[in-house]
Amino acid sequence: MAGTSGAGLDTYNEKRDFTQTKEPRGRKARKAGKSFVIQKHAATRLHYDLRLEMDGVLKSWAVTKGPSLVAGEKRLAVHVEDHPLDYGSFEGTIPKGNYGAGAVIVWDRGTWVPVDGDYAKGKLEFELKGDKLSGRWHLVRMRGKRGETRENWLLIKSDDKAARPPDAPDILTERPESLKTGRTVEEVAEGAEEKPKPPKKARRSRPKDEGAPAARARKAAMPDFIEPALATLRPAPPTGAKWLHEVKFDGYRLQARLEGQEVRLLTRSGLDWTDRFGAEVTDALRALPAESAIIDGELVVESGAGASDFPALQADLSEGRNDRFVFYVFDLMYLDGHDLRDVPLIERKGMLEGLVGTDPGRVRYSSHFGETGAMVLRHACRLSLEGIISKEADAPYRSGRGKTWIKSKCSARQEFVVAGYVPSTTSDKLVGSLALGVFDDGKLDYVGRVGTGFSAALAADLRTRLEEMRIDRSPFAGKLTAEEARGLRFVRSELVAEVEFRAWTADGLLRHASFRGLREDKPAWDVVREGGPQADPPKEPRRRVALTHPDRIYWPGEGITKEGLADYYAQVWPRIAPFVTGRPLALLRCPGGIKGQRFFQKHAWKGISKHIALVKDPKAKAEEAMIAINDLDGLMALVQSAALEIHPWGSTVADWDHPDTITMDLDPGEGVAWEAVIAGAQEVRQRLSDAGLEGFVKTSGGKGLHVVAPLTPKADWPAVKAFTKALAEAMAADSPDAYVSTITKSKRKGRILIDYLRNQRGMTAVAAYSTRARPGAAVSMPVGWDELDQIGPDYFTLTNTPARLDALTRDPWEDFRPAARPLDFKPPRARKR
Incomplete structure (x- = not known):
């Protein structure tokens, strides 16, 4: 073939010892073609290798996060050595000690068609015709940095019919299997045998005369109701290739029963709740290509960040709102005259996916993940999801609680019986806390109270309901x-509450409990203790500051009280302490909660707690003292004083005039997409890097992002302000359609304000881990740069942050202070456009 030579494969051959690895030798190709292959490669770091046939070899890129079907989403693709064409069919394990050691599967393959551009010039548009990937794509070479040896490209999906919206299922998790053998990369690593090739997805319409859907399916009359399969709680997910793992949803478990045009939604105890959810979900079920079916699933409301939200579901039900309901389906027990309960799960799921399809409508297929359970759980917890369900792939469907379904949670959460309440200290129409219990051999055991998590409306409704249920004896x-x-005040043991809590104390009581909602789909007598008390609950610093009116509600919509805020700060104290202690502070105080009066305060007030330090600005003319804190007691005193936001200076009280922190605030105007904010933050990071500084990123708790750089405190405030101003103005000059550096709102529509004004003496920025005084109770959360495309600007909240922090194996800001560098400022020049 023209242009082909063995020399192009010299690097490939030099890197490999073919006496140890079964990879094919690099040889000259004998035929021309346009094949492509994507191999999933579990080397030191899991990645996907994209290979396009050109000039008799496979031009290759290591796509670190794998391809994305979301149009415009950029995925880093590192150009690597050419591979021989024979490599396109390689699947197996590269032995330890060899280059690229790890398991490899053929994840996708097919042909590609050039559309535009030139590979040699670093820009290529092409069409893929594969089993999993199709449509048009772009490969764009990035400009290399000085001294950089690797060649970085970007792989980008075009906006065409094959593209998916951002909230659609990820093809990487939806289809983890090999096209060649049906195995996952984990199964290859474990030495599993080849599987039969997975069946292609069923078409949306099925012939009416189609036979039995699976070998173990049996003809049978349609049951009125099938008692649901239930998962057993375990502290960690099971291991091994026989398990598949799904997201654990936070909603109502329902059984959909389709019979002709009749659709019913039944709770796990068999109650008919069809009318509670409106027509949208039932209409979507009625449209499925089935004469009769029984489907297992969970009805949820998803938050703006895409996670299921049980309190939001309850709020929508109480308001008669049904426009956000989504029914995720994960099992199929009956279909068109056939009982499928003896069919292996993996086959039932395949039929269910074929029945429902993959479009993100009101009824959605719940995909499973091919990675290890520990990895899936860790990822779920980092994203503050409830947990995962692990299921045996070959198991039949069995009603009741068994060992083939295992649930692993990110935080402790379960149902409890409501057996009493304490009235609110702030209103005679609200509950302040609920007394909870679990049944043990028919007897109700006390497990503690929950006093936060009630919205104001719910607290009032509970007070009314519980008053009518009062009894005299415990x-x-x-x-x-x-x-x-x-x-x-004791009540009849009839209501069931779902409660999230930190842990069990050594004496079997709940620790840091938060109310999530009432579970009207579960009878009280079924509630037992799950998991048992922990003998060694998490160690947290002791709180010594007394809170008056601990049940005062600060965030009415979320039901977060003063006590709840204090619990949160006690849990995150080791992480927030470096950012709020020993610094002048400005506070946003809201004595009546976020809907009441609010005011900023940076000076001491009458009756201020002794635990709040009074400090004097050496350059201030007035004698008025400013405020700081030095320990947890100080932070608890801020909670007592209704400080819902904490804004520290970028310098300490030990050195007022030499900042140790730069904060660049990216504040998007109307109409700016989240992806554009991420791109802006990445550019700020790069410009800081060009100046010798390392940028870290956190959500602001509002609409944008903060890029924060630690400094060795040598430069003074005027120098830091000049540097940040020049950086912001350079970005605005280079990309005037994307960024502005002036605060004027009229200029910000469709653009991002690069706000540098926080970097001057006396100005502040919200602290990492500080709450925000806004609906939703968002938190300004430090995150890794690789997490940004998985979250939204207000994704992390006071409620879900503790579970996230528990799940982190490494703090993304762990090296924040060690990364401090001096500012050697030279005004950055605007880049050529």
Whole structure:
């Protein structure tokens, strides 16, 4: 073939010892073609190798995060050595000690067609015709940095019919299997045998005369109701190739029953709740290509960040709102005259996917993941999801609680029986806390109280309902202590509450509990303790500051109280402390919560707590003292004083005039996409790097991002302001359609404000881990740069942050202070456009 030579494969051959690896030798190709292959490669770091046939070899790129079907989403593709054409069919394990050691599968393959551009010039548009990937794509070579040896490209999906919206299922998790053998890369690593080739997806319409859907399916009359399969709680997901893993949803478990044009939605106890959810979900189920079916799933409301949100579901139900309902389906027990319960799960799911399809409508197929359970759980917890469900791939569907479904949670959460309440100290129409219990051999055991997590409306509704359920005697089997019984009014043990909590204390009581909602789909007598008490609950610093009116609601929509805010800060204290101690502070105080009066405060006030430090600005003319804190007691005193936002200076009280932190605030105007904000943050990071500084990123808790750089405190405030101003103005000059550096709102529509004004003496920026006084109770959260495309600007909240932090194996800001460098400022020049 023209242009082909063995020399192009010299690097490939030099890197490999073919006496140890089964990879094919690099040889000259004998035929021309336009094949492509994508191999999933579990080397030191999991990645996907894209290979396009050109000039008799496979031109190759290591796509670190794998291809994305979302139009415009950029994925880094590192150009590597050419591979021989024979490599396109290689699947197996490269032995340890060899180049690229790890398991390899043929994830996708087919042909490609050049459309535009020139590979040699670093820009190529092409069409893929594969089993998993199709449509048009772009490969664009990036400008290399000085001294950089690797050649970086970007792989980008075009906006065409094959593209998917950002909230659609990820093809990488939806289809993890090899096209060649049906195995996952984990199964190859474990030495599993080849599987039969996976069947192609069923068409949206099925012939009416189609036979039995699977070998183990049996003809049978349609049951009225199938008792659902239930998962057993375990502290960690199971291991091994026989397990597949799904996201655990936070909604109502429902069984959809389709019979002709009749559709019913039944709870896990068999109650008919069809009318509660409106017509949209039932209409979508009715449109499925089936005469009769019984489908297992969960009805949810998703938050703006894409996670299921049980309190939001309950709020929508109480308001009669049904426009956000989504029914995720994960099992199929009956289809068109056939009982499928003896069919292996993986086959049932395949039929379900063929029945429902992959379009993100009101009824959605719940995909499973091919990675290890530990990896899936870790990723779920980093994103503050509830947890995962692990299921045996070859198991039949069995009602009741068994060992073939295992649930692993990111935070402790379960149902409890409501057996009493304490009235609110701030209103005679609200509950302040609920007394909770679990049944043990028919007897109700006390497990503690929950006093946060009620919205104002829910707290009022609970007060009304519980007043009507009052009884004179305690329903608990054991005698309560004087403290446990103080102010408690007992009620009939009928309501079931779902509660999230930090841990069990050594004596079997809940620690840092938060109310999530009432579970009307579960009878109280079914509630038992899950997992048992932990003998060694998480160690947290002791709180010594007394809170007055701990049940005062600060965030009414989320039901977060003063006590809840104090619990949050106690949990995150080791992480927030370096950013708020020993610094002058400005506070946003909201004594009546976020809907009441609010004011900024940077000076001491009458009656200020002794735990709040008073400091004097050496350059201030007035004698008025400013405020700072030095320990957890100081932070708890801020909670007591209704400080819902904490804004520190970028310098310390030990050195007021030499900042140790730069904060660049990216504030998007109307109509700016989140992806554009991420791109802007990446550019700020690069410009800081060009100046010898390292940029870290956090959500602002609002609409944007903060890029923060630690400094060795040598430059003074005027120098830092001049540097940040020049950086912002350079970005605005280079990309005037994307960025502005002036605060004027009229100029910001469709653009991002690069706000540098926080970097001057006396100005502040919200602290990492600080809450925000806005609906949703968002938190300014430090994140890794690789997390940005998985979250939204207000994704992390006071409620879900502790679970995220528990799941992190490494703090993304772990090296923040060690990365401090001096500012050697030279005004950055505008880049050529």
